[in-house]
Amino acid sequence: MRLPVYKSLVALLPALAAVAAQDTSSASAPSTSTGMVSSLASSASSAASSSSITTSSSSVTSSSASSSVNPLTEKPPAAVPSATTTPTAFIPTGPLPPEQELCTSPIYCPGPLLQAVQLAGIFKDSKTFVDKATSKPESVVVDNFNQLGGGNASNITYDELIQFVDDNFVAEGVELVPADLGSEFVTDPEFLRGVEDEVVRDWLKQVHSYWELLARTTNSSSPSGVQCDGCVSSFIPFNESRVFVVPGGRFRELYYWDTFFVIEGLITSQLQSVVKAILENFGDLIDRLGFIPNGNRVYYENRSQPPFFTLMIDKYIQAYNDTSVLQRFLPLLEREMSYWKTNRTIEFTSPFTNTTHNITHYKVDTSAPRPESYLEDYKTVQNASQSGLELNDTQRATLYSDIASGAESGSDYSAARWSKRPTINLTDTIPAQRFLNTAAQLPVDLNAILFACEQKLSAFYKISGNGTQANATRANYWAQQAQARKEAILDVFWDPSKKFFYDFNTTLGERAPFFTPAGFFPLWAQILPQEFVNESISLDQRRQNLQGVFSGLRYIIDRFNGTLPASLVTTGQQWDFANAWPPHTYIALEALRNLPDMLAAGPQLPAENGTFALIPTVNGTNQLGQTEDSLPVQGFENEPGSSINETLAGATDPNNASVELHPSLNTGNNTSGESWRDELVRELANRYVASALCSWRATGGKLNTTDPAFQPVPDATLTANGLNASTAIGNMFEKFNASDINAAGSGGEYTVQTGFGWTNGVAIWLGGQLGANLTRPECPPVIAQNVTADEE
Numbered sequence: 025m026r027l028p029v030y031k032s033l034v035a036l037l038p039a040l041a042a043v044a045a046q047d048t049s050s051a052s053a054p055s056t057s058t059g060m061v062s063s064l065a066s067s068a069s070s071a072a073s074s075s076s077i078t079t080s081s082s083s084v085t086s087s088s089a090s091s092s093v094n095p096l097t098e099k100p101p102a103a104v105p106s107a108t109t110t111p112t113a114f115i116p117t118g119p120l121p122p123e124q125e126l127c128t129s130p131i132y133c134p135g136p137l138l139q140a141v142q143l144a145g146i147f148k149d150s151k152t153f154v155d156k157a158t159s160k161p162e163s164v165v166v167d168n169f170n171q172l173g174g175g176n177a178s179n180i181t182y183d184e185l186i187q188f189v190d191d192n193f194v195a196e197g198v199e200l201v202p203a204d205l206g207s208e209f210v211t212d213p214e215f216l217r218g219v220e221d222e223v224v225r226d227w228l229k230q231v232h233s234y235w236e237l238l239a240r241t242t243n244s245s246s247p248s249g250v251q252c253d254g255c256v257s258s259f260i261p262f263n264e265s266r267v268f269v270v271p272g273g274r275f276r277e278l279y280y281w282d283t284f285f286v287i288e289g290l291i292t293s294q295l296q297s298v299v300k301a302i303l304e305n306f307g308d309l310i311d312r313l314g315f316i317p318n319g320n321r322v323y324y325e326n327r328s329q330p331p332f333f334t335l336m337i338d339k340y341i342q343a344y345n346d347t348s349v350l351q352r353f354l355p356l357l358e359r360e361m362s363y364w365k366t367n368r369t370i371e372f373t374s375p376f377t378n379t380t381h382n383i384t385h386y387k388v389d390t391s392a393p394r395p396e397s398y399l400e401d402y403k404t405v406q407n408a409s410q411s412g413l414e415l416n417d418t419q420r421a422t423l424y425s426d427i428a429s430g431a432e433s434g435s436d437y438s439a440a441r442w443s444k445r446p447t448i449n450l451t452d453t454i455p456a457q458r459f460l461n462t463a464a465q466l467p468v469d470l471n472a473i474l475f476a477c478e479q480k481l482s483a484f485y486k487i488s489g490n491g492t493q494a495n496a497t498r499a500n501y502w503a504q505q506a507q508a509r510k511e512a513i514l515d516v517f518w519d520p521s522k523k524f525f526y527d528f529n530t531t532l533g534e535r536a537p538f539f540t541p542a543g544f545f546p547l548w549a550q551i552l553p554q555e556f557v558n559e560s561i562s563l564d565q566r567r568q569n570l571q572g573v574f575s576g577l578r579y580i581i582d583r584f585n586g587t588l589p590a591s592l593v594t595t596g597q598q599w600d601f602a603n604a605w606p607p608h609t610y611i612a613l614e615a616l617r618n619l620p621d622m623l624a625a626g627p628q629l630p631a632e633n634g635t636f637a638l639i640p641t642v643n644g645t646n647q648l649g650q651t652e653d654s655l656p657v658q659g660f661e662n663e664p665g666s667s668i669n670e671t672l673a674g675a676t677d678p679n680n681a682s683v684e685l686h687p688s689l690n691t692g693n694n695t696s697g698e699s700w701r702d703e704l705v706r707e708l709a710n711r712y713v714a715s716a717l718c719s720w721r722a723t724g725g726k727l728n729t730t731d732p733a734f735q736p737v738p739d740a741t742l743t744a745n746g747l748n749a750s751t752a753i754g755n756m757f758e759k760f761n762a763s764d765i766n767a768a769g770s771g772g773e774y775t776v777q778t779g780f781g782w783t784n785g786v787a788i789w790l791g792g793q794l795g796a797n798l799t800r801p802e803c804p805p806v807i808a809q810n811v812t813a814d815e816e
Contacts, residue, residue: 111183114173115144118406121392121424126326130166131158132258133323134392137169140177142398144185151274151396153189154258154323155196157246161254165192197276198246199259203239203267208297215292215788218795226728227717228791231756231784232293238269238779239298258395260320262308266301271758272779277319278305280329281434282782285607287336289785291343292792299340303349306333310356315363318432323395327388327432330470333360334477337484350488357481364474372466374515375533381512383528384470387463388428391421401427404457411458422463429462433470434607437772438599440538440591441465441527453596453772465536466528468517469611471509472545478506479549513546518553521642523572537649539576540591541608547573547615556623563622570623571700575638576647577612578628578704582635582674582688584658587711588612589762592648594656598772601656604762605769606786609712613790616705624701630681635674658763690714690765690801706797709790714801715760716787722766722806723747725754737806744808756783766804 120139127133132154141153158165172188173179213232219225244264259277262268268278269286283302290299309316316333318324334357341347364384372383393401405423408415415423430436437457444461485499517525519535525543526535555561555569571578580588587609590599599605616624631638639646648655677683691707698706721727724747726736739749755778759769768776790798 111186112181114178115140115180115182115185117178118143118402122421124326124390124392126389127323127392127395129256129258129322131162131256132321132395134395134398136177137166138395138398139402140169140172140180140185141189142393142395143402144182145399146182146186146189149274150398150400152196153193154321154395154398155276156189156193157198157257157259158192158255159194159252160192161252162256163254168192199243199257199261200240200270200276201243202237203241205236205239205267205295205298208295209236210294213292213294215792215795219791219798220796221799223727223729223731223734223800224713224717224791224795224798227720227725228788230725230754231787234756234779234784235269235290235293235295235298238272238781238784239267240270241265241267258321258323260309260312260322262305262320266305267298268302268305269298269781270779271777271781272756273758273777275319275777275779275781277321278302279319279781280306280316281332281607284332284336284339285610285782285789286785287339288610289788291339292788296344299343300349303333303336303340303353306336307353307356310359315360321396326390327428328363329432329434330473331360331364331477332473333357334480335473338480347487350484354481354484354488357477357484361474361477361481372512372516372530374512377515379511379515381516382508383466383512383516384474385463385466386429386432386470388425388432390428391424393424394428394431397431400454404454407454408458411455413458423458423460426460426462427457430457430460433462433467435542435590435599437597438540438591439595439597440593440600441467441536441540441542444531453598456595456597461529461531464530466516466530467542468513468525468527469542469545471513471517472525472549472551475506475509475513475546475551476549478502478509482506510551513551514553517543517546520553520555521640522645522647523569523640524576524647537645538591538593539648539650541588541612544577544608544612544615548611548618550618552620567623567626568629570619571629572638572640572647574616574701574704575635575640577708579635579639579648579674581691581704581707581711582686583655584762585689585711585714586760586762586765587715588708592650592655596771598759598769600771602762602764603769603771604715604760606712606759606782609708610786610789613705613708616701616708619701625699627682628700628703630676631674632676632678632681634672656763692797692799705794709794710798710801712786712790713798714765714803715762716756716783718765718801718803719757719760719768720754721803723755724749724752731800733803734800741806741808744810745806746809756780756787758783764804765801766806 118139120136121134124134131137138154142150147153160168168191169188172184173181211233212229216225216229216232219228242261242264262278269283269290270276271279271282271286275282283306287299287302290302305320306316309320310333313325315328316331318327318329337349337353337357340349365382367389368387369382369384371380373380393399393405401424404427405415405420408420408423413419426442430442433442435441437453437460439456439459442460442462442465443456444459479502482499482502485495485502488495513525516528517535519526524539525546526537527540527542528534529536556566558566561569577588580592584602586602587604589601589604590608592601594601629638636652639648641647672686674688675685677685688707690710690713692710694703694706717725721734722737722745724737724742727734742749742752755768757768758777758780761767761769770776
């Protein structure tokens, strides 16, 4: 897909300079150009630039499915040898990281074997190798590795290593088998009846059918993927009778925070037993580890993800009125909350009130590369001098921890959120990751999630245990914890001048300068600052103040034709502009829907000079953290029929405030008497549908309609765009492009993935909640790009 058009990146530099860190002890100015890896990893880089290597069918298929392959319908192609690597050349070597207390496998955790395979770059995606089960007992595999190169890792050749992998490992994914959803799965679930637009309804019916393609169970004949006595796998098996849903693509296991959004869709799709089975699987992980890891792999056992499990239980109870699950889950929820309090919570004294609060952050205990991204992490840290950093052992360990902590956040990575000094590099994300500062950032979204969990735990104790004193005590305890966290959130993260919530940067000693959707999480959790609930302030003023909170969102919808972007900073990182992620749209929508009706009433404020003028500004700094001229621009080439005048985005007729001079596309149909809140909900919901449906259609999705605008994309166009026209059924992407609704998102450490669990879940949830408000989008023409899959 074609990249959107941007204004000169130079215009953004003043905003980036505002967050330049004071890390002068080890760093000079960062490089903003693509850095070449040092001699240590240069040969690995050339190998990694190719597809995976194979010498026999057992060696496997590449996990990184190209865009020419739909992972729902066909396996990715077999890997091929690198054309740029000499088979007899020695593999790269380098210093080994320390042994890791929380990751101890001699194969799947940092150590000589994993480092040799990953630095050689024989697979395009580092995750491919660590998802393979062994074909021989673990001790035999380790002994066979130790004999390579005559017992000297420096003498191992690519040929030897490739043969070793072929001889000792099997294909990734053998631990899983497709699940049969049985009679519970119906092709026409009830929610579709409430979706009035026939195009949207048919699309959602197809998306609903994807649950059958993403549902898995543990392989009963090979629960850990093992092929023999003593064989091992990185997979943590579940009870073989229990179904779970994988995200799709390279993500072959159950993921933590993804699943909250999956569950919203599963509930809407009437799949109660699947939801309960997933909850039981998560419970088993807490039983085993004391917390829920990133995913059910041994290499994830040192980190978690945003802790939504308590809220998943709440969704289940709300949907099915089944409080019996609390008998098992309440003790497990206590264990998980204890994990976050013990391992991720610090005392922090607010510079605004001098009050000391307990604040939770992401901080993974590791001093080594992530096994599933080993090569990328190793180059980031070991070659840090290319970005002006001379790191000692302690600083290298800290950077490895910050990298893993960014992954724990689920938003890996955002330079706008996690970096000391955001850098712009649209082709190579490694330089920016050398300036990660994750543990020093106090994340507003994480603390809002934990507040919501604490509130729900208090409620759970009130409805269980027949009113026993013990339960009443725990209910009171969790209510107090929630209140304390609410006070911390309002003190540390809320900016009353800009009327928005921001992360807090402890390195700089101030709130982060950039707008991100993380600021909607407290509002989603129904935390409202005093200026909205204080009845001494007039109702009209409180309503106007509340519109100010959402003025940035209002302007973003007016400026871009896609859904809500992860930030407004263009850095090349996948959780920055122009990428837009399903969880953020969900949270922003629920933040709006959770507002008290009394405060959300009334029309949208008029904006004769455009809606940017409505954004709160203090001392020259506004809610977005950027001037209007420095913001990315909506590309004209992909816009159907008209263009946006970015300087007047959202402007209204001075003679009639209800008439927009530059109406936004794909915002649904206005209804009589609609409040400003309902208008934003309708528009954002339809932008999500536009992003998901148009990109699905652009990749081969076919609809049962006579509407000429939604006839199938010609096979020749699909082929020219790197797709297999004979098998393309439309991709539901993990992320979207906020300024090109035909395109997927981009950037990050791996190619964009399809499937996709949370994308489907949010789409189906929207159909169930707002079906009557969803209308078919106006999709741009799909243009033949004449590119290969690797170029996309």
